Amino acid sequence: xxxxxxxxxxxxxxxxxxxxxxxxxxxxxxxxxxxxxxxxxxxxxxxxxxxxxxxxxxxxxxxxxxxxxxxxxxxxxxxxxxxxxxxxxxxxxxxxxxxxxxxxxxxxxxxxxxxxxxxxxxxxxxxxxxxxxxxxxxxxxxxxxxxxxxxxxxxxxxxxxxxxxxxxxxxxxxxxxxxxxxxxxxxxxxxxxxxxxxxxxxxxxxxxxxxxxxxxxxxxxxxxxxxxxxxxxxxxxxxxxxxxxxxxxxxxxxxxxxxxxxxxxxxxxxxxxxxxxxxxxxxxxxxxxxxxxxxxxxxxxxxxxxxxxxxxxxxxxxxxxxxxxxxxxxxxxxxxxxxxxxxxxxxxxxxxxxxxxxxxxxxxxxxxxxxxxxxxxxxxxxxxxxxxxxxxxxxxxxxxxxxxxxxxxxxxxxxxxxxxxxxxxxxxxxxxxxxxxxxxxxxxxxxxxxxxxxxxxxxxxxxxxxxxxxxxxxxxxxxxxxxxxxxxxxxxxxxxxxxxxxxxxxxxxxxxxxxxxxxxxxxxxxxxxxxxxxxxxxxxxxxxxxxxxxxxxxxxxxxxxxxxxxxxxxxxxxxxxxxxxxxxxxxxxxxxxxxxxxxxxxxxxxxxxxxxxxxxxxxxxxxxxxxxxxxxxxxxxxxxxxxxxxxxxxxxxxxxxxxxxxxxxxxxxxxxxxxxxxxxxxxxxxxxxxxxxxxxxxxxxxxxxxxxxxxxxxxxxxxxxxxxxxxxxxxxxxxxxxxxxxxxxxxxxxxxxxxxxxxxxxxxxxxxxxxxxxxxxxxxxxxxxxxxxxxxxxxxxxxxxxxxxxxxxxxxxxxxxxx
Numbered sequence: 085x086x087x088x089x090x091x092x093x094x095x096x097x098x099x100x101x102x103x104x105x106x107x108x109x110x111x112x113x114x115x116x117x118x119x120x121x122x123x124x125x126x127x128x129x130x131x132x133x134x135x136x137x138x139x140x141x142x143x144x145x146x147x148x149x150x151x152x153x154x155x156x157x158x159x160x161x162x163x164x165x166x167x168x169x170x171x172x173x174x175x176x177x178x179x180x181x182x183x184x185x186x187x188x189x190x191x192x193x194x195x196x197x198x199x200x201x202x203x204x205x206x207x208x209x210x211x212x213x214x215x216x217x218x219x220x221x222x223x224x225x226x227x228x229x230x231x232x233x234x235x236x237x238x239x240x241x242x243x244x245x246x247x248x249x250x251x252x253x254x255x256x257x258x259x260x261x262x263x264x265x266x267x268x269x270x271x272x273x274x275x276x277x278x279x280x281x282x283x284x285x286x287x288x289x290x291x292x293x294x295x296x297x298x299x300x301x302x303x304x305x306x307x308x309x310x311x312x313x314x315x316x317x318x319x320x321x322x323x324x325x326x327x328x329x330x331x332x333x334x335x336x337x338x339x340x341x342x343x344x345x346x347x348x349x350x351x352x353x354x355x356x357x358x359x360x361x362x363x364x365x366x367x368x369x370x371x372x373x374x375x376x377x378x379x380x381x382x383x384x385x386x387x388x389x390x391x392x393x394x395x396x397x398x399x400x401x402x403x404x405x406x407x408x409x410x411x412x413x414x415x416x417x418x419x420x421x422x423x424x425x426x427x428x429x430x431x432x433x434x435x436x437x438x439x440x441x442x443x444x445x446x447x448x449x450x451x452x453x454x455x456x457x458x459x460x461x462x463x464x465x466x467x468x469x470x471x472x473x474x475x476x477x478x479x480x481x482x483x484x485x486x487x488x489x490x491x492x493x494x495x496x497x498x499x500x501x502x503x504x505x506x507x508x509x510x511x512x513x514x515x516x517x518x519x520x521x522x523x524x525x526x527x528x529x530x531x532x533x534x535x536x537x538x539x540x541x542x543x544x545x546x547x548x549x550x551x552x553x554x555x556x557x558x559x560x561x562x563x564x565x566x567x568x569x570x571x572x573x574x575x576x577x578x579x580x581x582x583x584x585x586x587x588x589x590x591x592x593x594x595x596x597x598x599x600x601x602x603x604x605x606x607x608x609x610x611x612x613x614x615x616x617x618x619x620x621x622x623x624x625x626x627x628x629x630x631x632x633x634x635x636x637x638x639x640x641x642x643x644x645x646x647x648x649x650x651x652x653x654x655x656x657x658x659x660x661x662x663x664x665x666x667x668x669x670x671x672x673x674x675x676x677x678x679x680x681x682x683x684x685x686x687x688x689x690x691x692x693x694x695x696x697x698x699x700x701x702x703x704x705x706x707x708x709x710x711x712x713x714x715x716x717x718x719x720x721x722x723x724x725x726x727x728x729x730x731x732x733x734x735x736x737x738x739x740x741x742x743x744x745x746x747x748x749x750x751x752x753x754x755x756x757x758x759x760x761x762x763x764x765x766x767x768x769x770x771x772x773x774x775x776x777x778x779x780x781x782x783x784x785x786x787x788x789x790x791x792x793x794x795x796x797x798x799x800x801x802x803x804x805x806x807x808x809x810x811x812x813x814x815x816x817x818x819x820x821x822x823x824x825x826x827x828x829x830x831x832x833x834x835x836x837x838x839x840x841x842x843x844x845x846x847x848x849x850x851x852x853x854x855x856x857x858x859x860x861x862x863x864x865x866x867x868x869x870x871x872x873x874x875x876x877x878x879x880x881x882x883x884x885x886x887x888x889x890x891x892x893x894x895x896x897x898x899x900x901x902x903x
Contacts, residue, residue, distance in 0.1 A: 129245050130750050131815040132839040140299075140817055141808045142848030145491035149792040150801060151454055152811055154303040154486045155461060157251060157295060159242045160478035165250070167237040168206040172230055176223070179203065189219035189232055197476045199253045207250045209477065212236065226373060248302075251295040254479065255304065261469045264290065267347065268354035270309050278445040283438060284315035285428075287445055291460065292786050300486060300810035306457060307786035310446045312427050318346055318420035319396055334362055342680065346399065346423040350387045354426065355401035355418060359680075362397045366419050379419060389422060396420050434603075447829030450790035450798035457485050486810060487792065493804040493855055498657050501526030501563055505660035511859070513803040516825030517866030518859075522657060528696065529655035530563025533594055533648070535570075539585050540599035542573040544628055548599055551631040551641065558638060559645040564654060569597070579607045586614040595622040595648055603627055609887040615901075616883070620893035622651040622901055643865075650862040650900050655696040659856050663849075667726055667734035668695060668857065670873025671715055673743040674881035678889045682706065685714055685743075686881030688873050689722035691729050691898075695860060698876060699725045699898055702884045702891045708751060716759045723767065725897075733770055736843055738777045738853065742874045749837075752780065757840045777850070778840035781874050787811060787820065788830050800831040803858075803867050806851050807833065817841065819851055823858040823867045834869050863903050879903065 133140075176182050179202035186200055198208040212234065219232040240246055256271075264271040272290030279286050288311045295304045318341065325340060326333045341357050348355070366380040379398075383389040399418040432438045448456065461483060464470055474480060497508035498521045509521035540548045548571060556566045570593075574581050582598070589596055598611055608625060615623035624647060630640055646656050669689045676682040684704045691697045699722055703714035719739075727733055739760065744752050757778050764771045789807060790798040801822045808819035817838040822831055836854055843849075857871035868875055880902045884892060892901070 129815055130753065132749070132753050132837060133815055133817040134838070134841045137817050137838075137841065140812065140819075140847055142491065142806060142819070142846065142851050144848050145493045145804075145806065147489045148492050148801065148805065149487065150490045150789045150805070150807065151485050151487045151792055151798065152790075152807075153307055153453070153457055153786070153788045154298075154300075154305050154811055155457075155484075156300070156482040156486060157302045157304055158480045158482070159247075159251075159302060161242060163209060163242060163478055165207050165209060165240045165242065165247065166211050167240050167246070168208070168212070169235045169237045170200070170204050170206055171233045171235070173233070174228065174230065176230060181223070185221035185223075185230060186219075186232060189221050190217075190234060193217070193219075199250050199257070201249065201253055205249070206234065207240070207247075245297065248296055251302065251304075251479070252293075254474065254477065255293050255295060257473065258464060258467075258470045259291070259293075261467060261473070262463065265352055267311060267352045268345070270311070272311065280438070280441055283432060285432075285438075286313045286315070287311070287442070288313060294786075297814060298810065299812045299814060300488070303486065303811065304481065305786055305811075306460060306485075307788065308448065308453075308456065309786075312442075313347060314425040314427075314429075316425055318399060318418075318423040318425060319393060321425055322396070322420055334360070338680075339677075341399065343675075345426045346401075346418065347426050348418065348423055350383075350389060350422065355399075355416060355423075357399050357418075358402045358415070359400040360397050361400050361417065364398045364417065365396060366391045366394055366398070366421075368398065368417065379417065383419070383422065391419060391421055393421055399423060443828055449828075450800055450830050451796070453788065453830050454485065454790055454798050455796075458483075461485075488810045490789065490801065490805050490807045492802055493806060493852060495804070496659055496856060496859055498522060498859070499659060500528055500657055501530065503528075508660075513867075514825065516803070516827075517864070518657075519865045522865065524561055526561065526563030527646075527649065527654050527656050528658040528694075530565070531649050531652050531654040532565045533652065534567045535593050536566070536595045536597065537570045537572060537589055537593050538597045538599065539572045539574065539582065539589075540628075541577050541601060542575060544599055544601070545571070545573055547628060547632055550634075551599065551626070551637070554637050555641045555645055558641045559649070562642075562645060562649070564645055564649045577601045577607075579604070579610050582607055583610050583614065586611050587619060589619070589621070591619075591621075593621060595624060595652055597624045597626060597644075597648065599626050599628055599631065601628050605887075612883070612887045613890075616888055616892045616896065617890055618893075620895040622648070622896075622899060624648050624651065646862060646865075647903050651903055653697075653899060655694070656862045657859075658694045658696050659859055661693070661695055661853075661856065663736055663853070664693065665732070665735035666690075666693070666695070667722075667737050668853075668871070668873050669719065669722065669737070669739040670871065670875070670877035671739065671741050671743070672874060672877040672881050673711065674878075674885035676704065676885045676889055683711070684881055684885055685711055685718075686877040686879075686884065687715065687718035687722065688876040688880060689719075689726065690873065691726050695857065695872075697729075697898075698873070698900060700876070700880050700892075700902070701894075701897060702880060704891070708748070712751075712756045712759055715756060716763045719760060720763050720766075723763075723771075733767070733774060735773055736775045736777070737764075738779065738843075740779050740781050740854075740857075740871050740874050742781045742783075742870065742877065744780050744782065749780065749839075753839050775842040775844070776840060777838060777843050777845070779850070779854075780837040780839060781870055782835040782837065783832070783869060785833070785835050787833060787835070789820070789822065789833060790830065800826060804855055805833075806848075806855075808847060808851070817847075819847070821851065821854055821858075823855055824869050825867070832869065862900065876900065876902070 183202055194208045195210045198206055200206050216235045221230045223230055259271040265274055270290045270292050272288045276289040277286055290309050292307045292309045293304055325337050337360055344357050345354050367378050369376040369378045380391040401416040495510050495513055498511050498518050499508040500522055511518040511521055538548055552569055559566050572585050615621055650656055667690055671687050673685050684702055686702055688698050688700045691699050701718040705711040705714055764774055789801055791801040793799055803823050803825055805822040812818050820833040820835050822833045854871055858867040860872040861868045861875045883902045
């Protein structure tokens with residue numbers, strides 16, 4: 085007999101199928117990899133831990149008890165898993181069709197105990213009698229006979245790395261059994277939706293899971309995720325753009341929609357918009373079943389959706405990397421009328437009330453987060469279908485999230501003018517900022533500003549005078565001596581008027597402060613281009629509303645004064661940095677908002693012993709090979725500048741590399757590190773003593789830690805908390821650092837992955853340096869989430885990518901002009 089099955093129609097090559105994969109853990113890549121923000125596993129596991137590292141956990145500090153959003157997965161030890169490879173002939177691209185055909189044809193042969201990844205891999209506890217077995221199915225869309233060949237590939241032990249793929253596939257299946265909806269990469273609860281009707285917003289609540297092997301065994305990270313769905317369609321958004329400016333409609337539409345994520349409600353798929361095809365509309369045709377059909381007719385036949393506007397252009401999406409691996413190629417054409425916008429528009433992002441409502445509905449305090457974790461696992465454990473399927477495999481989850489010891493590093497001392505490591509004020513970590521510790525003290529290294537200018541409109545003159553007087557008053561105790569400024573009063577607030585005034589500023593001016601009437605981006609970009617590109621000098625932009633509030637004016641002027649002084653070379657505060665002859669580097673990447681496909685890298689390195697002086701460069705790139713080459717070039721320039729200022733090379737070099745996705749880690753490990761090493765070797769014998777450490781810094785992770793206070797009481801861990809056991813990776817030299825304090829929600833840790841280390845430092849030396857550097861960002865009087873060089877590199881790349889669109893003038897390289 086020839087078993088047959090009925091499958092869903094294949095995905096439409098132009099607009100019918102898309103999305104970005106499964107839940108956050110991922111589970112279906114051909115290479116056997118498991119992807120997600122919490123982890124990555126491949127068939128060939130990438131080991132980045134340096135060969136000489138034997139001990140990964142640090143020492144010192146105070147022990148604290150934490151709970152993590154991880155559950156232990158219990159697996160059997162004495163059961164064999166059989167691995168099978170599947171081929172479809174002729175090839176079937178659609179996952180849903182592959183699954184339907186295979187399950188209909190072969191599920192009984194596997195005794196209903198099988199996990200199929202949707203592409204080419206089956207795992208089962210049942211052994212088929214033949215090494216190769218053929219099954220047959222009929223494709224419903226064209227009645228084609230499909231031969232399914234199942235070939236035994238081998239046996240896998242439960243502890244094998246490849247089993248991570250199966251565990252994630254089963255967890256994905258569990259969420260399907262709960263009848264949660266797959267939207268984009270994550271599953272969302274069908275009944276939990278938060279509505280903000282006045283702005284036509286709906287916030288969906290879902291879950292992200294990823295199962296990987298960790299130091300504490302096989303663990304599943306579990307985190308709440310949210311997706312903002314807007315009721316307005318992409319067509320309505322395009323109509324609003326057209327109404328605002330008909331002449332620049334196409335350019336403005338591309339700027340606003342390119343890069344955004346849209347949702348097609350008829351199939352719950354998400355797509356990233358790459359472009360807009362203004363030369364196509366819903367009457368555009370494609371081949372289906374050997375005959376042409378228009379998009380309009382396809383949606384009517386397939387989904388009973390009537391397209392009303394035949395003149396609307398089409399959105400162009402590109403297949404994700406996952407879809408390309410599954411065989412999908414070419415652009416995906418979408419009809420704006422049936423696509424909903426996701427996320428917040430720029431207008432809504434700048435609306436304080438919206439941000440407050442979003443925070444209330446999406447941020448969870450530690451106690452509630454732990455309670456939600458218990459409830460979620462209770463739902464999994466209480467579902468009979470899930471229990472039955474997992475029992476067939478001998479799998480089970482612990483009922484409670486994991487609990488273990490972390491360490492809290494000692495408080496740091498903030499050094500101000502004339503202070504040493506013995507006399508500096510101790511920063512109380514839990515307070516979140518050290519404004520109290522530096523109050524009424526001079527900067528570590530102050531500065532005199534004898535020639536500076538304020539540019540503002542004439543109608544704001546009174547505000548400007550009060551601002552200048554207050555600024556002078558608060559800066560004097562800080563060790564920043566301001567002479568009276570030259571005030572340039574403008575007749576109007578047109579961008580061109582500000583531009584002409586900026587061009588007329590004398591070249592010997594130390595810094596220009598612009599008091600702008602509002603947040604108009606065109607005006608801001610125009611003045612920044614003048615002072616960062618063609619007429620290089622330090623500049624400070626202040627919005628009038630910010631300095632109009634008399635109750636907050638002293639506080640605002642303190643922050644503005646610190647920024648202005650640091651842009652001119654002052655050192656606001658310092659810490660005790662024990663390693664001598666040390667240079668630290670920060671590198672981050674950003675897209676150029678004005679050039680599609682173009683990106684840039686911001687490079688920052690320290691040039692003095694206290695890590696309070698910085699050198700910076702920016703380079704544009706089209707691909708990662710250019711990016712790596714630019715990083716090497718900028719690194720060489722940074723070493724040269726360090727030598728010019730110190731008359732010697734650094735002995736230790738620590739590079740903090742930000743902006744690395746999980747998929748890019750292998751390239752960074754195999755190529756970027758080697759290029760940096762080669763650049764050091766090219767210097768010659770003088771650089772032979774340099775000890776290199778290369779650390780990948782990752783912020784976008786779903787791991788969370790909650791400080792345990794009592795049986796059902798939890799709080800955020802204090803800044804300085806280190807986690808380097810249990811949830812770390814066996815193949816990595818990694819640790820988590822909580823370095824900031826938050827007033828709402830659960831604090832997010834940062835992950836550090838040391839992929840190269842010649843320093844011979846112990847783990848706690850790396851951990852302490854990373855924590856110290858989170859104190860040295862001069863735009864915030866407190867600790868931040870990443871080391872200061874990473875944040876400086878981000879600020880530099882962001883300013884260049886969103887406002888300048890060209891490399892800043894090299895004359896500014898020794899200053900923090902981008903603060």
